[in-house]
Amino acid sequence: NELFQSSEDLTKMARSYVTTGDSIYEQFFFEILDIRNGKRPRPDPQENHSITYWGANKPPASSTPGNAISLMDLMRREGFSERELDLLQQSQKNSDNLVNLEKQAFAAIKGLYDDGNGNFTVSRAPDRDFAIDLLFGKRYTAEKARIMAPISQFMLELDNRTKTTLRTLQANFQQQVLLILGVLCAALLVVAVATVYMRRNILHPLDSLSRQAS
Numbered sequence: 001n002e003l004f005q006s007s008e009d010l011t012k013m014a015r016s017y018v019t020t021g022d023s024i025y026e027q028f029f030f031e032i033l034d035i036r037n038g039k040r041p042r043p044d045p046q047e048n049h050s051i052t053y054w055g056a057n058k059p060p061a062s063s064t065p066g067n068a069i070s071l072m073d074l075m076r077r078e079g080f081s082e083r084e085l086d087l088l089q090q091s092q093k094n095s096d097n098l099v100n101l102e103k104q105a106f107a108a109i110k111g112l113y114d115d116g117n118g119n120f121t122v123s124r125a126p127d128r129d130f131a132i133d134l135l136f137g138k139r140y141t142a143e144k145a146r147i148m149a150p151i152s153q154f155m156l157e158l159d160n161r162t163k164t165t166l167r168t169l170q171a172n173f174q175q176q177v178l179l180i181l182g183v184l185c186a187a188l189l190v191v192a193v194a195t196v197y198m199r200r201n202i203l204h205p206l207d208s209l210s211r212q213a214s
Contacts (some may be wrong), residue, residue, distance in 0.1 A: 002071060003036075003071060003088060003091060003092060003095070003151065004034075004148070004151055006032060006036045006071070006095075007095045007098070007147050009032050010029060010032055010033065010095070010098075010099065010102065011098075011102075011135075011144065013025045013026070013028045013029035014102040014105065014106070014135055015135050017029065017103050017106065017109070018106070018108075018109055018131040018132050018134075018135055019132060020056075020147070021109065021128070026106060029102070029106075031094050033099065036070065036071050036092075037070050037071075038068050038069050038070030038073060039068065040068055041067060041068045042068065042069065042076050044069065047078075053155065071092070072085070072088065072089060072092065072116065072126065075088055076149040079103055080158075081157070081161060083157055084157050084158055084161075087150040087151070087153050087154040087157065088150065088154055090150040091147050091148075091150035091151050091154070093146045093147075094143065094146040094150070095147050097143060097146075098140070098143045098144065098147065101134055101135070101137065101139070101140060101143065102134075103120075104134060105122070105131035105132075105134040106131070107120035108127050108128075108130050108134070109126055109128060110123055110126060110128040111123055111125055111127075121131075138202075143193070148183055
């Protein structure tokens with residue numbers, strides 16, 4: 001959810017920047033990206049910051065920000081399987097490819113263009129229409145869809161693993177219940193045998209001796 005939401009927030013900030021020209025949206029864009037990549041501390045969850053880093057406005061600075069850790073490292077620490085991590089990494093890679101398109105649009109707003117080597121060093125007149133077309137065109141929409149495909153597959157993988165784990169736990173629980181019932185039945189049987197033994201070999205002779213003594 002956070003991977004998807006951060007991608008949505010990046011899109012929102014990028015589109016806001018190219019349509020308004022307000023540099024604050026560009027600043028928010030790179031702050032969101034730095035948090036996701038572990039270059040900035042994460043918002044403190046104790047202060048009720050949602051996984052949406054910025055909504056309509058930037059949230060207040062956290063008094064006790066969390067640790068700076070990339071989203072991928074956080075997922076790895078939480079124990080996702082390698083297959084699940086591969087899908088998430090693929091999704092983030094697709095999101096990063098979209099970031100490159102967004103950076104191209106940012107550069108066009110400033111009058112900078114690709115020199116053919118991935119560097120925006122060619123100076124020409126700013127072209128807002130070109131930047132807007134980059135972020136609202138069919139290519140951008142297709143790239144956004146490519147982000148969601150691995151996430152959807154990840155959810156299926158996680159759901160299957162969870163169901164398998166749950167079935168295993170249920171089977172183990174049933175085995176433990178049967179074992180406990182077996183032990184209880186055996187214990188009751190031992191108690192019954194011991195009771196019969198005591199009545200026949202101890203209590204009856206004592207009762208007989210008591211009568212004889214009387």
